Amino acid sequence: xxxxxxxxxxxxxxxxxxxxxxxxxxxxxxxxxxxxxxxxxxxxxxxxxxxxxxxxxxxxxxxxxxxxxxxxxxxxxxxxxxxxxxxxxxxxxxxxxxxxxxxxxxxxxxxxxxxxxxxxxxxxxxxxxxxxxxxxxxxxxxxxxxxxxxxxxxxxxxxxxxxxxxxxxxxxxxxxxxxxxxxxxxxxxxxxxxxxxxxxxxxxxxxxxxxxxxxxxxxxxxxxxxxxxxxxxxxxxxxxxxxxxxxxxxxxxxxxxxxxxxxxxxxxxxxxxxxxxxxxxxxxxxxxxxxxxxxxxxxxxxxxxx
Amino acid sequence: xxxxxxxxxxxxxxxxxxxxxxxxxxxxxxxxxxxxxxxxxxxxxxxxxxxxxxxxxxxxxxxxxxxxxxxxxxxxxxxxxxxxxxxxxxxxxxxxxxxxxxxxxxxxxxxxxxxxxxxxxxxxxxxxxxxxxxxxxxxxxxxxxxxxxxxxxxxxxxxxxxxxxxxxxxxxxxxxxxxxxxxxxxxxxxxxxxxxxxxxxxxxxxxxxxxxxxxxxxxxxxxxxxxxxxxxxxxxxxxxxxxxxxxxxxxxxxxxxxxxxxxxxxxxxxxxxxxxxxxxxxxxxxxxxxxxxxxxxxxxxxxxxxxxxxxxxxxxxxxxxxxxxxxxxxxxxxxxxxxxxxxxxxxxxxxxxxxxxxxxxxxxxxxxxxxxxxxxxxxxxxxxxxxxxxxxx
Numbered sequence: 001x002x003x004x005x006x007x008x009x010x011x012x013x014x015x016x017x018x019x020x021x022x023x024x025x026x027x028x029x030x031x032x033x034x035x036x037x038x039x040x041x042x043x044x045x046x047x048x049x050x051x052x053x054x055x056x057x058x059x060x061x062x063x064x065x066x067x068x069x070x071x072x073x074x075x076x077x078x079x080x081x082x083x084x085x086x087x088x089x090x091x092x093x094x095x096x097x098x099x100x101x102x103x104x105x106x107x108x109x110x111x112x113x114x115x116x117x118x119x120x121x122x123x124x125x126x127x128x129x130x131x132x133x134x135x136x137x138x139x140x141x142x143x144x145x146x147x148x149x150x151x152x153x154x155x156x157x158x159x160x161x162x163x164x165x166x167x168x169x170x171x172x173x174x175x176x177x178x179x180x181x182x183x184x185x186x187x188x189x190x191x192x193x194x195x196x197x198x199x200x201x202x203x204x205x206x207x208x209x210x211x212x213x214x215x216x217x218x219x220x221x222x223x224x225x226x227x228x229x230x231x232x233x234x235x236x237x238x239x240x241x242x243x244x245x246x247x248x249x250x251x252x253x254x255x256x257x258x259x260x261x262x263x264x265x266x267x268x269x270x271x272x273x274x275x276x277x278x279x280x281x282x283x284x285x286x287x288x289x290x291x292x293x294x295x296x297x298x299x300x301x302x303x304x305x306x
Numbered sequence: 307x308x309x310x311x312x313x314x315x316x317x318x319x320x321x322x323x324x325x326x327x328x329x330x331x332x333x334x335x336x337x338x339x340x341x342x343x344x345x346x347x348x349x350x351x352x353x354x355x356x357x358x359x360x361x362x363x364x365x366x367x368x369x370x371x372x373x374x375x376x377x378x379x380x381x382x383x384x385x386x387x388x389x390x391x392x393x394x395x396x397x398x399x400x401x402x403x404x405x406x407x408x409x410x411x412x413x414x415x416x417x418x419x420x421x422x423x424x425x426x427x428x429x430x431x432x433x434x435x436x437x438x439x440x441x442x443x444x445x446x447x448x449x450x451x452x453x454x455x456x457x458x459x460x461x462x463x464x465x466x467x468x469x470x471x472x473x474x475x476x477x478x479x480x481x482x483x484x485x486x487x488x489x490x491x492x493x494x495x496x497x498x499x500x501x502x503x504x505x506x507x508x509x510x511x512x513x514x515x516x517x518x519x520x521x522x523x524x525x526x527x528x529x530x531x532x533x534x535x536x537x538x539x540x541x542x543x544x545x546x547x548x549x550x551x552x553x554x555x556x557x558x559x560x561x562x563x564x565x566x567x568x569x570x571x572x573x574x575x576x577x578x579x580x581x582x583x584x585x586x587x588x589x590x591x592x593x594x595x596x597x598x599x600x601x602x603x604x605x606x607x608x609x610x611x612x613x614x615x616x617x618x619x620x621x622x623x624x625x626x627x628x629x630x631x632x633x634x635x636x637x638x639x640x641x642x643x644x645x646x647x648x649x650x651x652x653x654x655x656x657x658x659x660x661x662x663x664x665x666x667x668x669x670x671x672x673x674x675x676x677x678x679x680x681x682x683x684x685x686x687x688x689x690x691x692x693x694x695x696x697x698x699x
Binding site for chain 1: 360361362381382383387388389391392393395396397398399400408409412413457461
């Protein structure tokens with residue numbers, strides 16, 4: 001912005017600006033500095049260090065010995081079948097879980113919005129799954145599908161159907177992971193969507209009734225367009241959450257059985273901390289970071305639109 | 307055609323604390339093209355009545371007959387009515403054009419071009435054709451109001467329903483829109499039911515006023531009928547601004563002439579006035595409109611000399627607030643009369659201008675003499691817009 005004032009000394013605007021900066025703003029900067037240092041130490045440094053590691057071969061057992069290998073870590077990914085299936089599982093899990101969460105959340109929101117007796121209680125109660133710690137939720141689910149005394153198996157046995165530890169059954173473990181994600185997050189969608197719906201004045205629906213719109217048309221033309229913003233925010237956020245999720249998968253199946261539920265976060269963890277291949281893990285994490293950045297850009301754009 | 311017959315409409319809301327009768331036995335026949343205003347204080351049931359007519363509420367009992375056909379059980383869309391809401395209820399995510407075409411899109415099979423044509427015609431008539439591409443958020447209150455009206459007009463309904471459509475506008479715009487609404491209504495000649503709590507709107511816009519209180523219809527009649535011949539004390543007090551002065555009085559027939567006795571004055575009655583209240587007990591309410599109070603020389607018959615509390619000169623008229631028996635009353639005097647607060651003013655209630663109500667039921671026992679043309683001129687003063695020549699007495 002600084003344009004030089006040629007009539008006086010050419011530097012004087014800069015000097016004035018500098019003096020003003022020093023006198024007015026140094027205190028402000030001093031106040032912000034600790035936070036900046038903290039953020040730098042806990043976010044910027046590890047991120048940059050992770051990016052750096054992606055181009056080295058380095059073992060967790062001897063982290064000081066780093067060998068620069070260029071892009072060979074990335075090349076290794078291309079021929080790593082487990083990596084490819086982990087990436088596919090992650091994308092599939094994210095797509096299926098987020099879609100189901102949104103649809104069920106929307107349905108729950110519509111139900112909770114109604115003025116029926118007990119709706120207030122259900123509104124509070126439905127949040128339980130969301131506030132439950134991840135480990136507690138996983139333990140509940142593991143208990144449910146225990147071979148002998150798990151309620152799910154007791155019911156199946158009564159019906160004369162097969163019983164087993166379902167988290168250990170290929171083809172069932174992955175859907176169970178999806179179910180856990182859905183079970184956990186649907187209430188959050190419902191509450192957010194319900195809040196958006198409640199902000200639509202009742203008179204708009206009355207006007208729509210007089211305009212000849214039935215319940216479905218009112219939903220399509222009045223409700224849906226006005227909750228689209230909150231919907232997009234919720235979807236983008238949960239794409240990020242689900243894509244990143246580690247604890248649900250790791251605690252329930254650990255990526256098994258036979259890699260059936262392996263996702264990016266669990267595979268990266270295993271490579272880095274179980275196989276000690278810190279460099280390879282970091283390079284996969286970088287790929288994940290780039291994918292996540294794309295969604296973050298969408299999110300920031302959406303936020304800025306408001 | 308839009309002849310609407312509302313028969314014994316009743317609406318009861320059920321609440322934890324019991325039943326609330328919002329509308330009780332509302333019965334009125336509305337002619338085709340008539341502009342009828344439902345007026346009353348907050349909670350009097352006027353909006354509920356309108357919503358029952360629109361089909362947004364189901365009446366507890368009663369019938370709605372539109373052009374000879376019962377529509378009580380019809381859905382809102384099958385009633386051929388359009389409503390303008392107090393907050394306009396425009397769809398915020400749609401442009402003005404989409405807002406206006408929504409009803410046609412939902413209820414008709416018209417091709418897009420035809421809908422577009424109709425919307426543009428209506429918009430042109432409302433003077434909003436340059437706003438069609440804008441969303442409600444980008445429009446001012448007055449523009450939103452026009453779009454809301456346009457949305458109602460474009461559907462060519464039999465009946466317009468308006469729920470306090472002007473109350474969100476500022477005072478100046480409200481006056482402009484008031485006349486504009488009347489023009490539109492006359493142009494389309496559509497039966498209109500208009501709800502307001504503003505008695506000025508009621509007086510100036512309507513063919514007939516229906517005054518409601520506590521869910522009950524108090525009176526239905528032309529504005530001037532309601533003003534000059536109120537059927538009870540409520541209507542007398544509600545219609546007119548500033549409102550009618552009421553004095554609780556007791557009839558004393560012990561003396562030579564029958565006299566109404568108030569704490570602060572006594573008022574001797576003429577024979578014809580007395581004849582109207584003779585058999586109605588002892589307790590009455592004497593009513594007189596502020597503009598009917600006359601300033602007279604001290605010592606005049608039936609006069610009283612209260613203290614002036616405040617004067618409000620408006621230019622054309624002056625409101626004088628008088629202290630009578632510990633209460634404040636209003637007199638409207640000519641504009642150039644300025645009286646200092648604290649002085650005594652001698653005033654008289656002309657016998658041909660007083661109203662008398664039953665002290666217990668509030669029913670009218672006697673109304674003022676029917677007005678002459680000079681009185682009708684004076685009436686316009688209640689609008690407070692000035693510019694009216696008051697007939698010289």
